[in-house]
Amino acid sequence: MSDWQRLDRRMLLVHPIREVVKFLPALVALFLAGTASGGAAWHYLPVLVPIALGLLRYLTTSFRIDQGRVELRRGLLSRHVLSTPVDRVRTVDLTSPLTHRLLGLTTVRIGSGTGDDDGALDLDGLPVEVARRLRAELLREAPAAAADDPAPVVDTLRLDPRWARFAPLTSTGLVLGGGIVGLAAQGWNTVGGPRLVDLDDLADGAARASVWIAVPVVAVIVLVAMSLLAVGSYLVSNWDLTLRHSQRSWHLSRGLFTTRETTLDDVRVAGVSLGEPIGLRLAGGARLGAIVTGVDRSERGSSALVPPAPYDVVAGVAARVLGSAAPLTGPLVPHGPLAVRRRWTRALGPVLVVLLLAVVGVVADAAPAWVLVPPLLALPVAMLLAADRARSLGHALSDGRLVARSGSLTRRREVLGTDHVIGWTFRDTWFQRRAGLTTLVATTAGGRQAVTLPDVPLPVAVRLADEAIPGLVGSFAD
Amino acid sequence: MNLREPAQQVSARARWLWAGGALAQVVVAAGALVVVEWVSPLDLPWWAWVLLGVALASYVVVVPQWRYLVHRWEVTDTAVYTQTGWWARERRIAPMSRIQTVDHAEGALARLLGLATVTVTTASAAGALEIAGLDAVRARQLVDELTLKADAVEGDAT
Numbered sequence: 001m002s003d004w005q006r007l008d009r010r011m012l013l014v015h016p017i018r019e020v021v022k023f024l025p026a027l028v029a030l031f032l033a034g035t036a037s038g039g040a041a042w043h044y045l046p047v048l049v050p051i052a053l054g055l056l057r058y059l060t061t062s063f064r065i066d067q068g069r070v071e072l073r074r075g076l077l078s079r080h081v082l083s084t085p086v087d088r089v090r091t092v093d094l095t096s097p098l099t100h101r102l103l104g105l106t107t108v109r110i111g112s113g114t115g116d117d118d119g120a121l122d123l124d125g126l127p128v129e130v131a132r133r134l135r136a137e138l139l140r141e142a143p144a145a146a147a148d149d150p151a152p153v154v155d156t157l158r159l160d161p162r163w164a165r166f167a168p169l170t171s172t173g174l175v176l177g178g179g180i181v182g183l184a185a186q187g188w189n190t191v192g193g194p195r196l197v198d199l200d201d202l203a204d205g206a207a208r209a210s211v212w213i214a215v216p217v218v219a220v221i222v223l224v225a226m227s228l229l230a231v232g233s234y235l236v237s238n239w240d241l242t243l244r245h246s247q248r249s250w251h252l253s254r255g256l257f258t259t260r261e262t263t264l265d266d267v268r269v270a271g272v273s274l275g276e277p278i279g280l281r282l283a284g285g286a287r288l289g290a291i292v293t294g295v296d297r298s299e300r301g302s303s304a305l306v307p308p309a310p311y312d313v314v315a316g317v318a319a320r321v322l323g324s325a326a327p328l329t330g331p332l333v334p335h336g337p338l339a340v341r342r343r344w345t346r347a348l349g350p351v352l353v354v355l356l357l358a359v360v361g362v363v364a365d366a367a368p369a370w371v372l373v374p375p376l377l378a379l380p381v382a383m384l385l386a387a388d389r390a391r392s393l394g395h396a397l398s399d400g401r402l403v404a405r406s407g408s409l410t411r412r413r414e415v416l417g418t419d420h421v422i423g424w425t426f427r428d429t430w431f432q433r434r435a436g437l438t439t440l441v442a443t444t445a446g447g448r449q450a451v452t453l454p455d456v457p458l459p460v461a462v463r464l465a466d467e468a469i470p471g472l473v474g475s476f477a478d
Numbered sequence: 479m480n481l482r483e484p485a486q487q488v489s490a491r492a493r494w495l496w497a498g499g500a501l502a503q504v505v506v507a508a509g510a511l512v513v514v515e516w517v518s519p520l521d522l523p524w525w526a527w528v529l530l531g532v533a534l535a536s537y538v539v540v541v542p543q544w545r546y547l548v549h550r551w552e553v554t555d556t557a558v559y560t561q562t563g564w565w566a567r568e569r570r571i572a573p574m575s576r577i578q579t580v581d582h583a584e585g586a587l588a589r590l591l592g593l594a595t596v597t598v599t600t601a602s603a604a605g606a607l608e609i610a611g612l613d614a615v616r617a618r619q620l621v622d623e624l625t626l627k628a629d630a631v632e633g634d635a636t
């Protein structure tokens with residue numbers, strides 16, 4: 001592969017279509033102007049411009065792998081040459097939008113983990129087989145050997161479509177659903193929906209049926225619509241999700257229309273993050289992400305390993321990725337009574353202040369009695385929150401991994417290999433110092449860049465940090 | 479096991495640097511307040527104005543002093559250790575083998591005072607160690623020292 005070569009010839013079909021779509025508004029305007037002024041045949045000629053551009057794009061793009069570098073050359077007027085040393089390649093992702101899939105093509109994105117988008121190199125349009133071979137070559141995996149491997153590669157995980165029931169229980173699922181509802185409403189207005197269906201009529205009907213019926217009915221309809229959309233988008237993006245391990249890396253492929261294949265090198269998997277947002281937790285579900293070093297910031301989403309699924313499935317995958325179940329199932333050290341008290345004061349404090357103000361207001365006859373209701377209703381919620389947050393709090397050092405769990409509404413258990421910890425931060429406010437607590441943060445190059453352990457007693461935090469990386473914190477301790 | 483404070487203190491002139499920064503913030507806040515009062519009078523009682531004045535003044539006078547007492551740093555052969563903040567204190571430790579870059583910066587006010595800031599970054603976006611208010615000459619020496627030490631230890635900093 002040392003000569004410059006073009007991308008797959010089938011891209012000659014994709015590029016012109018793409019360019020025509022890009023120029024569509026201008027083309028429609030020209031076309032309308034043409035029909036208005038008589039409709040001579042030459043009015044259709046502008047269509048040729050994007051088609052020619054598409055052809056040129058194909059002809060002027062070429063790539064090669066030579067002398068240990070991947071190089072991509074493109075552009076007609078201004079030439080760009082993107083180049084990356086092969087031994088710097090950290091990620092090779094294959095993405096196939098629908099047009100590519102119909103033609104048996106895929107886009108290869110080669111990332112060198114530099115953290116900016118310029119570092120990524122896209123080979124748009126290679127046959128799937130060629131792309132897979134290229135990936136094996138770039139990631140220095142033994143090619144073809146896998147075929148006569150005595151132990152066939154077993155899937156660690158295959159998506160069960162029934163797991164889509166968890167989709168509406170996450171905030172992302174609901175936000176996605178809400179976004180689609182919003183878009184639909186906008187589209188409805190643009191298309192002229194209000195003219196077709198008389199909303200005033202509906203509103204009149206609703207008003208007659210009284211507010212007490214109309215509001216719950218509308219709420220239920222919106223909730224059901226958003227849930228259905230969340231389930232739909234879950235299935236679209238995770239359809240046929242397969243996670244398997246081969247040689248030295250994890251392979252994840254998924255997608256109904258656009259398929260994505262992501263490869264995570266074992267060396268770069270620093271740990272996992274098991275997320276249990278409240279909705280998922282109550283339904284017995286969880287989701288899993290990998291803490292991956294050397295991924296572009298913009299691609300952080302690609303480190304999701306398991307979408308919302310039953311807890312046992314997620315924990316099983318996590319144990320396989322870590323190579324041991326202990327960090328996930330093992331006991332956690334609680335942070336002590338003072339940390340628990342802080343959870344309570346922080347959750348109840350604001351509510352009690354508001355309640356006090358309301359009581360003063362009512363007693364002084366400056367406010368109506370119903371202002372007492374919201375803080376009184378918020379009180380039990382805050383108590384539940386405090387109790388749950390106190391229960392969640394914990395840490396451990398197990399099998400050479402730092403384990404931290406915290407939160408209630410978005411509870412997370414994070415497991416980070418201690419050899420991936422690249423620094424410690426001890427953060428404490430005046431209140432925390434008075435209680436002898438500190439927030440220990442282990443910084444790392446992957447995921448959220450840090451694993452946080454809130455309100456650990458200071459001596460415990462120092463000992464933990466010293467045990468995780470012997471000799472580092474110890475030299476500053478007494 | 480308890481964490482001791484880092485050994486070195488920053489330059490005493492750093493207090494003026496922080497006071498300057500705080501003064502700029504207070505002037506902006508006071509300006510905004512004056513504009514609001516001018517557009518629609520707030521009708522605050524006199525003691526509220528006094529309280530506000532005391533709070534702003536102590537932010538300029540007391541907080542820099544507090545910061546100066548907290549800000550400390552230490553460099554050993556194997557690690558960098560910094561302590562910053564005032565109300566919320568932050569102590570950061572990074573092993574020498576994980577250091578990626580050492581930055582040296584002098585703002586306009588810092589240059590007037592002969593001060594500089596040294597920032598040590600690691601591969602984590604959450605892990606930069608900043609030593610502000612160092613004597614400019616001392617800061618230069620520190621940058622050289624850190625560069626040498628970071629080179630001397632093995633590791634690819636990730």
